[in-house]
Amino acid sequence: MPEVFERMRGLYTPCTDIRRKIFVGVTRFVLTGKKPEDIDYLPFNIIDMGKPTYRCCSYRELSIVKQRIRLAFGLPLIEERDNTPVSAGIGEAFTDRKVISAPLVNVIRAACEKCPEDKVIVTDMCQSCMAHPCSIVCPVNAISFPDGGKAFIDQKKCVKCMKCVKACPYQSITRMVRPCAAACGVDAIHSDPDGYATIDQDKCVNCGLCTVSCPFAAISDKTELVQILHQLMGPEDRRPYAILAPSFVGQFGRLASPGAIVAGLRAVGFRGVREVALGADCDTLLLAKRLAEKSSPDNPQHKTFLGTSCCPSWVKTARRHFPEFADNIAESFTPMVETAKIIKDQDPSARVVFIGPCIAKKAEALEPEMRPYVDHVLTFEELAAIFVAKDIDLAEITPVEFPDEASALGRGYAVAGGVATAIAETARQKYGEENIAVARADTLRNCRAMLADIKSGKTSPELVEGMACPGGCVGGPGTLIGILSARNEVGKFAGLAPKNPATLTK
Amino acid sequence: MKPIKVRVCVGTNCCYAGSETLLDMLENDVDLSAFIEVEAVPCKNKACDGGRNSPVVEIEDEVLFSATPEIVMEEIERLATARIIEEAQRA
Numbered sequence: 001m002p003e004v005f006e007r008m009r010g011l012y013t014p015c016t017d018i019r020r021k022i023f024v025g026v027t028r029f030v031l032t033g034k035k036p037e038d039i040d041y042l043p044f045n046i047i048d049m050g051k052p053t054y055r056c057c058s059y060r061e062l063s064i065v066k067q068r069i070r071l072a073f074g075l076p077l078i079e080e081r082d083n084t085p086v087s088a089g090i091g092e093a094f095t096d097r098k099v100i101s102a103p104l105v106n107v108i109r110a111a112c113e114k115c116p117e118d119k120v121i122v123t124d125m126c127q128s129c130m131a132h133p134c135s136i137v138c139p140v141n142a143i144s145f146p147d148g149g150k151a152f153i154d155q156k157k158c159v160k161c162m163k164c165v166k167a168c169p170y171q172s173i174t175r176m177v178r179p180c181a182a183a184c185g186v187d188a189i190h191s192d193p194d195g196y197a198t199i200d201q202d203k204c205v206n207c208g209l210c211t212v213s214c215p216f217a218a219i220s221d222k223t224e225l226v227q228i229l230h231q232l233m234g235p236e237d238r239r240p241y242a243i244l245a246p247s248f249v250g251q252f253g254r255l256a257s258p259g260a261i262v263a264g265l266r267a268v269g270f271r272g273v274r275e276v277a278l279g280a281d282c283d284t285l286l287l288a289k290r291l292a293e294k295s296s297p298d299n300p301q302h303k304t305f306l307g308t309s310c311c312p313s314w315v316k317t318a319r320r321h322f323p324e325f326a327d328n329i330a331e332s333f334t335p336m337v338e339t340a341k342i343i344k345d346q347d348p349s350a351r352v353v354f355i356g357p358c359i360a361k362k363a364e365a366l367e368p369e370m371r372p373y374v375d376h377v378l379t380f381e382e383l384a385a386i387f388v389a390k391d392i393d394l395a396e397i398t399p400v401e402f403p404d405e406a407s408a409l410g411r412g413y414a415v416a417g418g419v420a421t422a423i424a425e426t427a428r429q430k431y432g433e434e435n436i437a438v439a440r441a442d443t444l445r446n447c448r449a450m451l452a453d454i455k456s457g458k459t460s461p462e463l464v465e466g467m468a469c470p471g472g473c474v475g476g477p478g479t480l481i482g483i484l485s486a487r488n489e490v491g492k493f494a495g496l497a498p499k500n501p502a503t504l505t506k
Numbered sequence: 507m508k509p510i511k512v513r514v515c516v517g518t519n520c521c522y523a524g525s526e527t528l529l530d531m532l533e534n535d536v537d538l539s540a541f542i543e544v545e546a547v548p549c550k551n552k553a554c555d556g557g558r559n560s561p562v563v564e565i566e567d568e569v570l571f572s573a574t575p576e577i578v579m580e581e582i583e584r585l586a587t588a589r590i591i592e593e594a595q596r597a
Contacts (some may be wrong), residue, residue, distance in 0.1 A: 012524025012574075020522055024557065253521035254529075254546055264518075384522050388557050393517045395548045481526050 003443065005183040005209040006470050010482025014054050015217035021046050022065065023225065023385035026072045030229045031389055036091035042069060054217075064111045071222045074100040079109060096230035096238070098376065100222045103201045104362050105208060107180075111218035114195035115178040120158055120165065125172035126150040134164035134173060183213035185444025185468070186317055205320075207313040207444060207468040208359030208477035221359050221477075224376045225385065228353055232269035232386075238351070240375065242270040243339045245356030246277045246406075247414035247473040250489030251380045251480045252387070252394050258493065259399030265355075267397065268386050272343075276354070277406030277497075279338030280413040283310060284422045285430075286332050291423060291463060292431035301328075305439075305454065307464045308419045310334050311473075313360040314466035317444050322451045328464070333373075335413060336361055340373040351375045355383050357476025360468065379478025404497065411494035415487050416442040416472035420465035440465035442472055507593060509543040510585050512578070513564040517549030523560035528575055541586045 008015075025046040029038070043065045047053065055061045066086040071077060073093035078086050093099055122134075128150050135143035135151065142157035143164060151173070153164075165173045180197050181189040188203035189210060197218065199210075211219045231240050242265045252261055262273045287306065294301050307329035309315055319326045333341070340352040353376045354361055365374040387394060409425060412418030420438045427433040439461035441450040447466040453459045469475040474486035481489075514520075514529050532544045553569065554560040563573035565581050 010527055010530060012527045016524065024522075252518060253516040253526055255516050255548055256518065256521075384518065387518045388522050391519075391556055393519070393549055395517045480521070482530055485526070485530060 003183075003470065004177075004179050005213045005443075006475075006483070008215070009212065009470075009475065010484075013215075015212075015215065018046075018054055018065075018068070018217055019220070020381065020385065022068050022072050023223070023382055024388050026069060026225060027229060027385045027389035030094075030226055031233070036087075036094055039069075039087045039090050060110065064108060067108050067110065068220055071106060071220050073226050074222050074224055076101065077106045077108065081109065093226045094230070096227055096234055098224070099227055100224055100362065100366070102363065102366060103199070103204070104206050104221050104359065104366075105199060105204060105211060106220060106222075107197050107199060108218050108220060109196045111216055112196045113216050113218070114191070115180075115197075116176060117181065117191055118160060118175070118177045119155065120153055120160055120162070120173060120175045122151045122153060123172050123174055125170050126168075127170055127172070129169065131169070133167035133169070137163040137167045139163065179213045179215055180210040180219055183209045185209070185446075185448065186321075203320075205313040205316040205444070205468070206360045206363040209443075209469065211359070212477045221362065223382050224353075224362070224378060225382050228376050228378060229386070231351060236271075239269050239271045240351040240353045241272045241274065241343050243274050243276050243279075243336065243343070243352060243354050245336070245354065245358065245414065245473060246275070246280060246411050247357045247476065247479065247486060247490060248275075248355065248380065249414075249493040250486055251357075252384060256394035257399050258402040260394045260397050262402055263397045263400045264387055264392050264394045266400065267392050268390055270353070271350075274339055274343060274403060275406050275411075276335045276339045276356070277410035277413065278342065279333075279335035279340075280310070280410035280419075280422070281407050282338040283332055283335050284407075284409060284426050287330055287423045288426035288430055288433075290330060291427045291436065292433055294462070295433055304328050305461050305464045306330060308423070308466060310413060310419055311360070311467050311469075312364040313444065313468035314447055317447060317468070318451060318466060321448055322455060324455070325451060333370075334364065335410075336364070337370055337373045344373060353378055355380065357469070357473050357479040359477055379476075380480050381478050384480060406497060408494040408497040411490065411497055414473040414490045416440065416467050417465065418472065419467075420463055424463060436463055437461045438463045438465070440467075442467040442475070443470050444468050507541065507586065507590055510541060510582060510589070511545070511564075511566055512542050512582065513545045513547045515549055515554065515560075515562045515564075516546045517554065519554045519557035520549070520561040523557060523572075524574075525561035525563075528561060528563070528573070528578065531575055532578070538582070542582060 029042050047061050047065055049058045052058045063080050075093050078084050140157045140159055142154045143151050146152050186203050188200045192198040265273050291306050305328055309330040309332050315329050336354045343350050343352055354374050355378045362377045365377050409422035420440050424436045441447045471483045475483045514525050553562045559571040561573050563570045
């Protein structure tokens with residue numbers, strides 16, 4: 001059974017639909033030169049008040065859409081239940097400066113259906129059978145058969161041990177966990193006193209998997225679309241550079257080649273495009289060197305592992321939940337920052353927009369030490385809204401030459417296992433390090449289990465790779481295509497590049 | 507049975523409205539593969555009207571707008587049934 005955050009991936013659901021309609025609506029609004037005072041008209045370009053499509057009634061739909069628009073503008077959430085108009089202060093978003101701030105991931109209570117947190121229930125399939133193994137295996141006597149009918153579980157007694165679920169011959173007993181909380185690998189989502197989902201921002205690492213797992217689209221992150229659009233519409237010398245995360249291949253459809261995507265970025269106004277796989281190569285070289293140094297028995301860190309540093313959600317989770325391993329995670333800039341640095345070294349006044357599958361990168365770019373390098377972050381899904389709003393068809397555009405700068409190993413960073421492979425392979429070729437013991441995990445729950453195994457001494461790897469999203473970055477919440485197709489596309493594109501960063505001159 | 511031609515637009519507008527995921531479903535369904543011939547095609551005559559009609563799917567000569575998997579599967583089933591009956595009668 002796939003995990004909750006994988007079940008709806010690669011499907012176009014009404015949750016996907018409303019999210020993208022908001023992005024396109026907001027982008028058209030800005031591109032057509034609308035002013036803050038026009039904001040009250042925007043929701044009616046996105047939903048039809050006569051025909052409720054997503055919700056029970058149009059008025060609830062309208063309220064939710066207004067709040068989603070606010071987040072898409074990059075502003076803090078305001079809910080109508082706060083007795084404040086949702087459009088208050090919307091004018092602050094009409095700028096080319098950075099406006100987003102934490103918290104990035106927000107629950108829109110008007111959209112939240114207050115799902116039960118965690119419940120084992122008997123379904124209609126119960127045949128009230130003679131054997132009734134459910135009540136026999138229950139260790140707390142929580143199961144009874146009122147009026148000799150179907151089984152009933154006393155929720156006050158149930159300890160969710162799952163014994164009855166496994167014992168039922170009809171598979172009639174099931175466990176229902178709130179999808180947002182089940183998707184959260186750091187247990188940051190609970191219920192508030194009214195039953196709405198609420199995010200503990202001290203625990204949240206901004207992986208964003210809850211935003212694509214809620215079946216009511218009640219959790220949303222902020223975007224920098226509006227401010228980036230202002231830059232793209234501004235004077236030519238102040239327009240930003242785009243840096244493309246390694247998972248970009250295939251995201252915009254099978255007819256949109258990498259060269260076509262670059263052409264599209266140029267057409268919407270980006271000054272130049274670099275691939276983040278280039279920064280990944282810088283990281284590979286650094287970590288391979290660290291790994292080689294560590295292998296010397298004289299090194300004080302000889303016996304400890306080296307952890308990868310490219311996924312900010314993984315790094316935060318590892319440091320927070322296993323403080324004893326905090327120093328094992330490499331203190332290096334992420335590929336995003338390394339790539340941005342290359343551009344800013346050449347042109348210090350340049351503005352850099354990272355385009356990727358990732359919500360955690362939005363948080364990383366807010367950290368004071370990263371702010372000088374990466375100015376803004378867009379997801380693939382947000383970028384595609386600009387193409388649609390400008391009617392730029394990447395399947396038809398004349399492709400330009402793709403700036404081939406990175407190695408196959410750097411391009412492989414987008415896929416789970418790719419980072420460790422790049423580092424181990426480079427350490428082997430450059431420093432003769434053979435048979436490096438690698439441990440890796442994707443999704444934060446699995447990452448935590450992996451670190452627990454290391455802590456207990458069950459495993460003792462030399463190199464540890466962690467990724468927050470299922471399958472690696474190709475499973476990120478800001479992606480447009482299914483995880484499997486994305487992985488294949490990344491593999492094909494990597495095959496076109498020179499093999500190893502060790503052979504690159506940078 | 508002569509396979510039914512299904513052409514799915516993968517222009518940027520249609521991709522954004524879910525045509526790539528629709529294609530994934532059509533291409534990877536083993537039961538369907540005997541009945542259909544799937545093709546990914548570029549935008550034709552701007553039928554999507556800036557995305558308002560996306561995704562656009564052509565099944566034989568018929569053009570479907572805002573084509574959800576439900577709509578596409580229903581049309582394939584209708585055509586396949588008609589074709590099977592027609593071919594049986596001719597035989």
